[in-house]
Amino acid sequence: MNKNSSNTMALAPNTSNKRETVCIFGTGDFGQALGHKMIQSGYRVVYGSRSTQISNLIPKDAEVLGHAEAAQKAAIIIIAIQRQHYNFLTPLAEVLRGKVLVDISNNLKLNQYPESNAEHLAQLLPGCKVVKGFNTVSAWALQSGTLDASRQVFVCGDDVEAKQMVMNIVRALGLTPLDKGSLLAAQEIENYPLQLFPMWKFPIFLSLGLTAFFFLYCVVLDIVYTYIYEKKDFSFFIAITIPNRVCPVMALILLALVYLPGIFAAIIQLYRGTKYSRFPDWLDKWMLCRKQLGLIALAFASLHAVFTLVTPLRAFASWRTGKGIISQVLNNKTEPLDHTNAWLSDSYLALGILGFFFFVLLGITSLPSVSNNVNWREFRFVQSKLGYLALILCTAHTLVYGGKWFLSPSAYKWYLPNIYILSLIVPCAVLVVKFVLIFPCIDKRLTQIRQGWERNPKYSK
């Protein structure tokens, strides 16, 4: 969508009113890309390099000088060299005194060094104002102008003015600076580009584990059991039938797990009689990954929907339909419409559709750009009210669909309960406790606590 790629952007070599001069130490990949982009944005760029005879990929409008001369020409020096070469900067300490040094380095793994690169630089050159920044942007993105990934540049530093100067450059390059605080935040900023969905790790491992368990459970009960006792080979169930049993179970359990921590929190607050005490750590962490759990639940629910809708296309389904009709014909009788069955089948389908509909609404409102456009009350309304509505509808869908198996002995092969029965435990528990919690007497007390009331006020307020 970014139609204003940098290569069509205006260069401003002759305009009298140029931006300030910026010095870049290092003529590597990122130094080159950054220099190009800065010249395009109207800055005068001076490279500091060991050799002034330089690759023809250095932007033409840039000057290349020795490190000391280059540094003297600018108030801001971008250190585009690797941490292990920082030591060569110490002889330049006098020249660099008072200058703003921008540390743009990245490490190869999380917490590679005891202190962050930027703090290391600040210790080496105590007379300089070190600012961390630009490490979250890729050279390729700068060069191509296709900043499809993040435009955010995290910036931190102890000197507010130096930070402001760097943030102005960031803005001038068409990126979005985000002030992350003092230089102590550098460790976090340096770790950021090395992270791979940190908030998603626990939810994804949890769902993979549960999925594997339920998959095996179904294989044993549906394929192995049938093969042993009925001598029928239903191994092809692995492709669609069993995934379509595991997906709805996972969706329902994960959706319930989104609302379970809220239930726990309410119980803890009621029991302690105050909100002024921290929740246990595991509960805090659980609450922070509710969104991820919910989105994974939505993915499973979507897969369930598609797996269900393709049923009539399966060779097995058309074979079964044909078999049913032919047996009716051969018995020379037409079965009348079973109204109970029609009601049940239409009900669970309708419940499932509505539950899925509200679930998708929840998913859409969790898109960053949509949630940025709703206020706090609207967000809570959608995530809490609509969320519980979706949970109720999906639980009812499962109950109506699988209800008949609860009492049927054939649902307990090898004395193991059917997977539908297992899937209902958590959601039903959540709904029952939530139902108790909204009883007026309990709800009133909970509201009081959340507004600051305490049963045993321990602290003077």
Added chain:
Amino acid sequence: MNKNSSNTMALAPNTSNKRETVCIFGTGDFGQALGHKMIQSGYRVVYGSRSTQISNLIPKDAEVLGHAEAAQKAAIIIIAIQRQHYNFLTPLAEVLRGKVLVDISNNLKLNQYPESNAEHLAQLLPGCKVVKGFNTVSAWALQSGTLDASRQVFVCGDDVEAKQMVMNIVRALGLTPLDKGSLLAAQEIENYPLQLFPMWKFPIFLSLGLTAFFFLYCVVLDIVYTYIYEKKDFSFFIAITIPNRVCPVMALILLALVYLPGIFAAIIQLYRGTKYSRFPDWLDKWMLCRKQLGLIALAFASLHAVFTLVTPLRAFASWRTGKGIISQVLNNKTEPLDHTNAWLSDSYLALGILGFFFFVLLGITSLPSVSNNVNWREFRFVQSKLGYLALILCTAHTLVYGGKWFLSPSAYKWYLPNIYILSLIVPCAVLVVKFVLIFPCIDKRLTQIRQGWERNPKYSK
């Protein structure tokens, strides 16, 4: 997605170059949360409190003093107390003179007081520079760092510099300030977090009303009529069959209602011969909620699609299929393929799919982050050209599907027209008038008017 939760953010207690000191009056929930966040962002925080012996939830790095001493330490004072206690500030007027007071209060209901809290504060302390802000952020969001909901902080105030100072704090906390103008905007800002989808109210009530009407209409014609005259119980139609009749009707009518105000506007402009006169109020309001109408129509269309796709899974559908085949067998004849029928069935399905496809495209481009990336011409192209294409395709889909009923007497049970016929009135009217409006002679005149031409220029220009 916000992986940089505040609890991992760097505290900066020892850095020499700290941000300015901020004073917070009130040690309640929001005062605590805001203080924590500010200290994390490098501010020095002083609490002003009646009692200096204080809850251990106050951030450790914060000082707690009496109100007057605390106020003297900072240029900015955040008033984290409720409006009914504002009066206790009047004795401090001398100390507060010239300071920036940030009113962060919220009310419990819309327009609770004649003037906004911020204006009330400004009247009580005329020597202070009052800025409204932070009221749209929740304490929980500040504390947990999971700003899933809005990061926008609306700010208003009469003093531009004071406002700028507050906006800088907002930015430093990682939030997005949005200048809403002078302090007169405080009422609006205070109402904002109390609103619950104000733009959605009318479209939602309209659709609920219409849905209820059409649902009853279908129940009467499809279930009651059949029960009375044919003695058949089709009550299970309530679950899927009837919703799947109401949803497409609602989708089509609401989609047509999105384009109807544009038609009215064009007619009014042609009739008046000028664009320099305001549209009637109802038309202005209608035009402003077109997006919401369109999205609700899309929701109905999606439900219709899913309801339709589950048809083969219904017990009723498989019973009907079986019955049809068995009757062929018992009559000992195989029916040949009815080509007209095959054409009709494939056509309305294809038209519906394409219409739905363009409809979904419209929905995607109305996502805030997508529409921010298209220019005005592209937005108009999508919303107008693709929108009309979707309307034409969906109307054609309905015509091909329901067309055969127009002349069939069985479609007029109890002399009432079938619901398909009702649903076509508005879209066909819109399309016919639009077709007339794009006639070259009329279109040319309309373009002239929209470019500023007037039939009877009343004003000197």
Added chain:
Amino acid sequence: MNKNSSNTMALAPNTSNKRETVCIFGTGDFGQALGHKMIQSGYRVVYGSRSTQISNLIPKDAEVLGHAEAAQKAAIIIIAIQRQHYNFLTPLAEVLRGKVLVDISNNLKLNQYPESNAEHLAQLLPGCKVVKGFNTVSAWALQSGTLDASRQVFVCGDDVEAKQMVMNIVRALGLTPLDKGSLLAAQEIENYPLQLFPMWKFPIFLSLGLTAFFFLYCVVLDIVYTYIYEKKDFSFFIAITIPNRVCPVMALILLALVYLPGIFAAIIQLYRGTKYSRFPDWLDKWMLCRKQLGLIALAFASLHAVFTLVTPLRAFASWRTGKGIISQVLNNKTEPLDHTNAWLSDSYLALGILGFFFFVLLGITSLPSVSNNVNWREFRFVQSKLGYLALILCTAHTLVYGGKWFLSPSAYKWYLPNIYILSLIVPCAVLVVKFVLIFPCIDKRLTQIRQGWERNPKYSK
């Protein structure tokens, strides 16, 4: 979603601390709308006009004066007149000296004049600081407050301070300024609102061309051939059967075309032994439209999914099912379940569903607001790893579905290969070459090259 429409925004006529005065030359549509919005945001507005007796649509709080007097009252003058009338400004050169002129004009077509309007203005009035801006916002959007389309205002200019003043106004109006550099960027900014999806043009024309070709190919082989040799009329295949053959083919080919340029780039880098040389132009352009190709492929895949899911609803499908069952009955035998067939049918459905699932995930992460929230490593993980997974699954889906036709002579009507065979060429080629490229020996060399290693270093570094 923009609930804070301008008409409810506070006017600030009596506040002492007003913003600066802004002068607007021209009382046309855009001048009026901009004036209204500025007054609402607290600016004092003076119109410069030939006639001071003026339309009653000029905001009431605005003054209307002659051009010279109006210009003297403000430091910023917004030139809301058309380029062809710029000449009348030259007599005012003395009055305008040193002022900031904001050129908001748009042209009717791309590159209408040799130099941009803003540069033309700067040449006419060399003593003024010309800033380009506001041209991407529509008068209607300003007036109605429904800025559904872009809130971005591109700003450029040679004078940094003048630009800053204009950007402050943009921010105060609730819009987002974006600094595009020096005045040379004005041409680009003026072309921006005239563009209609420039990045989409090539991908869309390519897909339209390919679609037309494959559609005709299918019509010839499926309808014409059948009609000539089997005397059967399957013309109704045009509505669903053939589209559902073309869509998956297009989706697969376009998805493979997304990954093909990356393959080419790797081969070129390996061959040249360096990354420090530009790719050919066509490859650069191809790489920049990969996202668009991918999204169009996703659209085709979605259409394919829906076309497939409606299959059981088609009159043709139910006729064919009935025919199959009746023939079994008449032959008085029940066919047993064909296990190979059940495996095949379930496998390709499951592969297709999973492939589509990952494809949709890719689509969601390409939404601007989502991709803004992932770091570079996460973006690459999703777009590269998940993308190849989707390609592998979709290719396998097609292979399992169409594999049996490879050796069947009936797939080569008129010696032409079946469309499935054609569709597999590009994806299989991409996957095979990619498989070779990830061999450790080749991958290691490629990684070295991408980290800066060169086989024949030509430049001193």
